Amino acid sequence: MTAFAVESSGLTKRFGRQVAVDAVDLAVPRGAVYGFLGPNGSGKTTTIRMLLGLIRPTAGGHALLGERMPGGAAAVLPRVGALVEGPGFHPYLSGMDNLRRVDAADRTVKAATADARIRAALDRVGLGAAAGKRYRAYSLGMRQRLALAAAMLTPRELLILDEPTNGLDPQGTREVRALVTALASEGSTILLSTHLLSEVEQICSHVGVMHRGQLVAQSTLEDMRADSAPRVRVETDRADDAARVLRELGLDDVAADIGEATGALGQIAPEKVVAALVHDGVPVRGFAVVAPDLEDVFVSLTGEGFDVSG
Template sequence: MPAAPAAGPGPVRPPVDEPGATPAPAGEWAIETQGLTKAYRGGRRAVDGLDLAVPRGSVFGFLGPNGCGKTTTIRMLLGLIEPTAGRARVLGQSMPAAGRRVLPRVGALIEGPALYGFLSGRDNLRRFDAADPAADPRTREARVRRALERVGLAAAAGKKARAYSLGMKQRLGLAAALLRPRELLVLDEPTNGLDPQGMREIRALVRELAADGTTVFLSSHLLDEIEQICTHAAVMARGRLLTQGPVAGLSATVLGPRGHARLTVTTPDTADAARVLKECGVTAVEITDDRVTGELPPPDAPMDGTEAGAPREVAELNAALVHAGVRVRGFGAARASLEDVFVSLTGEGFDVAG
């Protein structure tokens, strides 16, 4: 299998089987596309030549402004619409041809849940579970109860769905996706309509699912949401993929030196602090009054000039300063945000629809 895709304007093209080929065994990609395209009447391309590679076990943020093609991409991945060109594989098998084999292993919440308003939340889940040919009816009630509890709807399970708020409906749709264990969970704007507490709970649930080995593919236009919970991300605008890779390295990869974490130490011992930081591999060290600043390489990059055993973590840098007798009055590091990455790639504010 290929190496993990590097972030940047030219992402690695993952291999995709030819039509009719024998399905490949499960590899390192949960989702992979090659040249995936969807064009509508008049030649407008909602998705244009998408090369995407989502590692198994990751929480992958699919990032872009509303209208940029995220939902269209997801609908193609799940076989809900046919691509105009290109190919896609989900859980190692070609889509949509392998949909009957793949979709039972996938949970999805796309563009909000389709609910029966006259049924209670509990009865909606019972109906969804009954439609699953692989679901054992003898354990249905236990599955429904667990799903309601996981999304915080146990107390409102008996209420009619038409009386649910937008956030409650979103939770119920997520519960439907979680009725059975899934290898892949696809969530399209999962925190839409949720209050801050609800958003926090959904983020905690996503982390829990990832810890259990589920790959989570999360589409969102909320940069803060992606930064908080995702291990990997892709940035999309106007139907095109701009970059993809580990979240921790995107800013440094796209922005270069401007994307490295900037370390600031406040101390009366500026000369000693500068010396220690340089010995620990911090670059571009400068002294201004009682502050010493410098740049940290990205987390996955070697620190040029460091000796074996030199500190690599920010907390260890602080400890090294204290160990050297430097009086540290203030210490902090800030890395360029995903918003900085997006603006650098597109020249736009993030709330602009593509």
């Protein structure tokens, strides 16, 4: 058995002259919650569509659960649950009846257990009370929940979820995060595509960062943070002078704001920074060494800001 639930090598997709996905080498370990991180338009959804066989890659190849795709699709896809882009269901059927249609298309399950499995999936995503309501009357958040339920009608070894909290209110977002954590604890591997750093920081064990169609970083969340230098934060009423001292010491990415100066510490000892500030006569009201958060890591990788909401 391969150690990876998802593997790709040189996975590429071009649309005419536009390169949407550029030679992506994914490695998603079995049992991981893998945060597939990147802003909208970075190539995440196109990559996911190739992984699931919904579109053909221009170049490269990949495997799911050890089965090469697309040749192994019939064998592997029944073991994979997916939510890709906007969920699509019949508008005049109830949530329950829509899931009956989805379940009936799966030849690997027993029809006799369908209603019990469907009700369990609806309850798990908080739609038990709305099971008989027509889909057209569902809110965006309810539609997203129904799509999650469809992905969980049977136990799945791999779940590929594209922006699963899209359209959910804060309470619904917290519930989906708890659900993803529970599914991982039950043995499923989760590939979670998102543009929200908070989702990744709270529930993911591994991270891949997409930027303009390329996978610019991939590792455990812990290692990714460790690879980024901690920052010093100096509280002072002479921020410009403090920033000058930090630059003279060789700190990178130095910035001054009202009441504080910051910089990437690198290999310089914190006590040396404090001593240099005091020696230069800069009044230090507060000093801290701050571990980098995921936003700092993303900016260091791409040079761009990011959405930290959610």
